Amino acid sequence: MTLISAYLEGIGLLGPGVPDWPQGLAILAGQTPYQQQKTVLSPPASLPPAERRRASPGVMAALEVGHKACAMAGVRPAEPASVFASSGGDGRICHAICSALASGDTMISPTQFHNSVHNAISGYWGIAAGAMTPSSVVSAHDGSFAAGLLEAVMLLGSEQRPVLLIACDSDYPQPLHDARPVPDTFAVALLLTTMPHPGKTIAQLSFCGDTLFTDAEVQPMDDHALETLRQSIPAARCLPLLQLIARGEAGRVVLDYVNPPRLAVDVAPCS
Amino acid sequence: MPPVLVSRFTATSCIGRGLDQTLAALLDRQSGLKQCAFQDIDISTWVGEVDAVDDEEMEPELRDFNCRNNRLAQLALRQDGFAEAVDTAASRWGRRRIGVFLGTSTAGILQTEWAFRRRDPVSGCLPADFVYAATHSPYSLSDFIRRKLRLEGPAMSVSSACSSSAKVLASAKRMLDAGLIDAAVVGGVDSLCATTLYGFHSLGLLADGPCRPFSDDRKGISLGEAAAYLLLERMPDSPDGDAVLLLGVGESSDAYHMSSPHPKGLGARMAMEQALSSAGLSPASIDYINLHGTATLNNDSSEAKAVAGVFGATTPCSSTKGATGHTLGAAGALEAVICAIAIQHDLMPAGPEAGLRDTTTGIQYLMSNQRQRVSHILSNSFGFGGSNCSLVFGRSA
Numbered sequence A: 001m002t003l004i005s006a007y008l009e010g011i012g013l014l015g016p017g018v019p020d021w022p023q024g025l026a027i028l029a030g031q032t033p034y035q036q037q038k039t040v041l042s043p044p045a046s047l048p049p050a051e052r053r054r055a056s057p058g059v060m061a062a063l064e065v066g067h068k069a070c071a072m073a074g075v076r077p078a079e080p081a082s083v084f085a086s087s088g089g090d091g092r093i094c095h096a097i098c099s100a101l102a103s104g105d106t107m108i109s110p111t112q113f114h115n116s117v118h119n120a121i122s123g124y125w126g127i128a129a130g131a132m133t134p135s136s137v138v139s140a141h142d143g144s145f146a147a148g149l150l151e152a153v154m155l156l157g158s159e160q161r162p163v164l165l166i167a168c169d170s171d172y173p174q175p176l177h178d179a180r181p182v183p184d185t186f187a188v189a190l191l192l193t194t195m196p197h198p199g200k201t202i203a204q205l206s207f208c209g210d211t212l213f214t215d216a217e218v219q220p221m222d223d224h225a226l227e228t229l230r231q232s233i234p235a236a237r238c239l240p241l242l243q244l245i246a247r248g249e250a251g252r253v254v255l256d257y258v259n260p261p262r263l264a265v266d267v268a269p270c271s
Numbered sequence B: 001m002p003p004v005l006v007s008r009f010t011a012t013s014c015i016g017r018g019l020d021q022t023l024a025a026l027l028d029r030q031s032g033l034k035q036c037a038f039q040d041i042d043i044s045t046w047v048g049e050v051d052a053v054d055d056e057e058m059e060p061e062l063r064d065f066n067c068r069n070n071r072l073a074q075l076a077l078r079q080d081g082f083a084e085a086v087d088t089a090a091s092r093w094g095r096r097r098i099g100v101f102l103g104t105s106t107a108g109i110l111q112t113e114w115a116f117r118r119r120d121p122v123s124g125c126l127p128a129d130f131v132y133a134a135t136h137s138p139y140s141l142s143d144f145i146r147r148k149l150r151l152e153g154p155a156m157s158v159s160s161a162c163s164s165s166a167k168v169l170a171s172a173k174r175m176l177d178a179g180l181i182d183a184a185v186v187g188g189v190d191s192l193c194a195t196t197l198y199g200f201h202s203l204g205l206l207a208d209g210p211c212r213p214f215s216d217d218r219k220g221i222s223l224g225e226a227a228a229y230l231l232l233e234r235m236p237d238s239p240d241g242d243a244v245l246l247l248g249v250g251e252s253s254d255a256y257h258m259s260s261p262h263p264k265g266l267g268a269r270m271a272m273e274q275a276l277s278s279a280g281l282s283p284a285s286i287d288y289i290n291l292h293g294t295a296t297l298n299n300d301s302s303e304a305k306a307v308a309g310v311f312g313a314t315t316p317c318s319s320t321k322g323a324t325g326h327t328l329g330a331a332g333a334l335e336a337v338i339c340a341i342a343i344q345h346d347l348m349p350a351g352p353e354a355g356l357r358d359t360t361t362g363i364q365y366l367m368s369n370q371r372q373r374v375s376h377i378l379s380n381s382f383g384f385g386g387s388n389c390s391l392v393f394g395r396s397a
Helices: A023-026 A049-054 A057-073 A091-102 A110-115 A120-129 A139-160 A224-232 A234-246 B018-028 B060-065 B066-075 B079-093 B109-117 B133-134 B139-148 B161-177 B194-202 B266-280 B296-312 B328-344
Strands: A002-012 A083-086 A135-140 A164-167 A186-193 A204-210 A250-253 A262-269 B004-013 B046-048 B098-103 B154-157 B184-190 B225-232 B244-253 B288-290 B317-319 B376-383 B388-397
Touching: A002 A057, A002 A139, A002 A234, A023 A234, A023 B079, A049 B060, A057 B060, A083 A139, A091 A110, A091 B046, A091 B079, A091 B109, A091 B194, A120 A135, A120 A164, A120 B244, A120 B328, A135 A139, A135 B060, A135 B161, A135 B244, A139 A186, A139 A204, A139 A234, A139 A250, A139 B139, A139 B161, A139 B225, A164 B066, A186 A234, A224 A234, A224 B184, A234 A250, A234 A262, A250 B046, B004 B066, B004 B161, B004 B328, B018 B079, B018 B328, B046 B098, B060 B133, B060 B139, B060 B194, B060 B388, B066 B079, B066 B109, B066 B133, B066 B184, B066 B225, B066 B288, B079 B184, B079 B225, B098 B139, B098 B161, B098 B328, B109 B133, B109 B194, B133 B317, B139 B154, B139 B296, B154 B161, B161 B184, B161 B225, B161 B244, B161 B328, B161 B376, B161 B388, B194 B244, B225 B328, B244 B266, B244 B328, B266 B376, B266 B388, B288 B328, B296 B376, B328 B376
Parallel strands: A083 A135, A083 A164, B098 B154, B098 B184, B288 B317, B288 B376
Antiparallel strands: A002 A186, A002 A204, A135 B154, A164 A186, A204 A262, A250 A262, B004 B225, B004 B244, B184 B225, B244 B388, B376 B388
């Protein structure tokens, strides 16, 4: 039976009350209590000045976690193929364009228009990292993280080079916020490799052909606030996987996907 | 990796509903482009609008999905026995072993545009009938088609602008190669909306007449809408003699600019070379190239340099966007279906008459339809954000 493995060598994390992976690890491992705060975003130094000034919350968060995952793995950002998973595109631009059109103003800003594409983050990552590698841009509503993880593992198999998965979602302004109540920006990056590297590999992620598509339920997070975070931002559906990794535990984790099926991942710590 | 069987395909665009009408239009070199009369859009441009999309009625249990994009998706799904072929595949492989991977750039954003026009004047709220997940979300398309076809396997939407529905073939092939599925419904659906019409207008990229890819007087793109599907299946031991195969895929990123292609076509070249390498073919074995060919000077020039760099000046090539318009997230799948038609009917389509060709490009652009055996085709799809995808199709014998 098919058994596919990927080796996790770098993690980047940014979300409300989670400024980076080391602090996220402490929270998920139960060493530090989780306190919800607004996500703190910083302009990406890797972009040219004009693009940096205009960077959206999604671009800022995605580039930050992507660079951190690559740095942790010791992989040049230009090297990996990439997968960008997001439930929706840039909410603020969508709001601006739809509001302008509704008011009869049809002179859409050219910059806003090209930034409105769902793959804007992929494009900016390519420019910032100098990465000419294949880049997939996927969406599966609340299951977007799992769809991205699966795509990343498939790309790993076909490309035989490291793959960087970045899942990122940010909030819509009103009135779209009522229709899609994502409260804040959350981004996670996983740098995956085809082979383990002793001393560097954090965990082995395995996907068993018999069981990876499952009807099993997602185990909620123990911490109520973390469970709220998991449910409220699509990219945060990664939290059960990160929790197992943070605790250095082996086991099977079930992630929301296109319910049904959900996606089952077997995690084995390597350090 | 072994080839993948393209066991059924269909397309609906402004040149026709289904394969017969599409083939007839290609043979006659007709264009489906007309002066834009879409809703209250006020731009002097031509568009490829599909007739009677809004006559489609949704089943009651799928009424949340009711938007132009999904109506077009449903209309196209009825053509050429496609849904029935998926049912047959489901009974052979099992519903859990068939993936649904569809590309779209804007999904049902037209619905959101109109919801903003119907905001409550006091509260500012969107109307209560606006359903984000089933219309606006990029995944709404794949969700809708997966429900229509009652499939239960893996699914996602790919939204990488104008390469979206080419890249779904790459994603599906990877999952087939890995043995996680036995078949996949792939394709793309994009429909006209104010965001893309006014957006491309603001970029100064819309032609005021029908688009003329690779003509010496080209003035930009014409937008169109389309829905196209292909059923990919694990390769049988003895495929039919005229079966169409997906032989190779290649993807790359420009890492250059958000809305302009790499001036030398470097990313495009990498995608084509990777597609050939993945198919195990040399450039000389490609009989025809279906170009991305949007008819902007920048795009055509960049693609011509890339094609000339890989293939030299003798491989016949053309863009079919003069017939269909640029259907954005549906273009990759629409043109994949045109490639499948070309293989099955020994046709290299030249596209509609479009005046003098740009002879400075150094590629063999077709001036008229060629009827001859077509064994291998490469199809290009490139998008905003520097997203490139090339596909190689062939025949089983």
